[in-house]
Amino acid sequence: GENVEQHPSTLSVQEGDSAVIKCTYSDSASNYFPWYKQELGKRPQLIIDIRSNVGEKKDQRIAVTLNKTAKHFSLHITETQPEDSAVYFCAAGGTSYGKLTFGQGTILTVHP
Amino acid sequence: NAGVTQTPKFQVLKTGQSMTLQCAQDMNHNSMYWYRQDPGMGLRLIYYSASEGTTDKGEVPNGYNVSRLNKREFSLRLESAAPSQTSVYFCASGGNSPLHFGNGTRLTVT
Numbered sequence: 001g002e003n004v005e006q007h008p009s010t011l012s013v014q015e016g017d018s019a020v021i022k023c024t025y026s027d028s029a030s031n032y033f034p035w036y037k038q039e040l041g042k043r044p045q046l047i048i049d050i051r052s053n054v055g056e057k058k059d060q061r062i063a064v065t066l067n068k069t070a071k072h073f074s075l076h077i078t079e080t081q082p083e084d085s086a087v088y089f090c091a092a093g094g095t096s097y098g099k100l101t102f103g104q105g106t107i108l109t110v111h112p
Numbered sequence: 113n114a115g116v117t118q119t120p121k122f123q124v125l126k127t128g129q130s131m132t133l134q135c136a137q138d139m140n141h142n143s144m145y146w147y148r149q150d151p152g153m154g155l156r157l158i159y160y161s162a163s164e165g166t167t168d169k170g171e172v173p174n175g176y177n178v179s180r181l182n183k184r185e186f187s188l189r190l191e192s193a194a195p196s197q198t199s200v201y202f203c204a205s206g207g208n209s210p211l212h213f214g215n216g217t218r219l220t221v222t
Contacts, residue, residue: 001171006154034210043202043213044155089154098145098206101171102154 002027004092006103014111019080021106023090024072030092033066033073034100038087047088048075080110114138116214118203124220125193133188133217135203143207144186146170146178148199149216155202161186162207193221 003026013019025033034049050057050064050073057064061080066073077084087107091100116137125131137144142163147155157170161180175197177189186205190197198221203214 004154009152043215045213046210049210091155098143098204098211099157099160099170100155100211102156104152104154 002030002092002101004090004101004103006090006106008106009104010107010109012109012111013080015080015082017080017110019075019077019084019108019110021075021088021090021108022072023074023092023103024070025092025101026071027092027094028068028071029094030101032093032100033064034091034093035062035064035075036089036091036102038089038105040086044089077108080108082110082112084108085110116203116205116212118201118214118217120217121215122218124222125190126222127194129193130189130191131193131219132190133201133203133219134185135187135214136185137203137205137212138184139205139209139212140183141205141207141209141212142183143205144180145204145206145211146176146186146188147202147204147213148172149202150199158188158201193219195221197221 031052036044038044063076090103093100119134145160146158159178164183201217
């Protein structure tokens with residue numbers, strides 16, 4: 001089955017800095033790669049996703065890049081703000097949006 | 113429009129007890145999913161239902177059963193709870209759209 005590795009497990013940045021979280025996956029058949037943000041005690045919420053026919057996608061301060069050859073994808077957050085502090089999960093899946101394999105999560109802390 | 117609703121929010125069970133976690137969605141999604149979340153392990157798929165009338169095992173199905181009661185409802189049953197099933201359980205729906213999660217059920221088995 002699919003295996004997703006996520007790094008780093010914790011990331012601490014100063015407000016205004018950029019943050020990068022990286023994931024690798026094992027199944028070359030995976031073609032859908034979402035990122036979820038989870039605040040303490042809350043449900044995971046989708047922040048951005050990308051399909052394998054696209055190399056990069058951007059939404060305001062958030063961007064995701066995908067390298068299918070190397071089987072890795074990354075989340076980039078620019079101009080970080082304290083409200084970006086949360087746990088971020090990457091995931092990989094096939095034709096179904098929901099049958100996903102998740103990474104272990106990254107605790108992002110943005111210091112004011 | 114409530115999205116995905118899970119009940120209960122919290123539950124404490126003794127080893128060997130049974131219980132059913134309820135989930136309902138009002139977004140007309142075909143597919144529904146049950147995930148468990150444990151510290152340092154992300155979310156792991158327990159069971160899913162690609163459409164009404166079908167269910168399939170996910171990554172960690174042992175000790176669980178599911179029922180897709182109709183298009184809206186997908187329940188998860190623990191027949192004989194074990195301490196290893198202490199976790200936060202999330203129901204989600206989607207299929208032809210990105211996954212939308214419920215607020216979770218925090219289950220403790222003593």
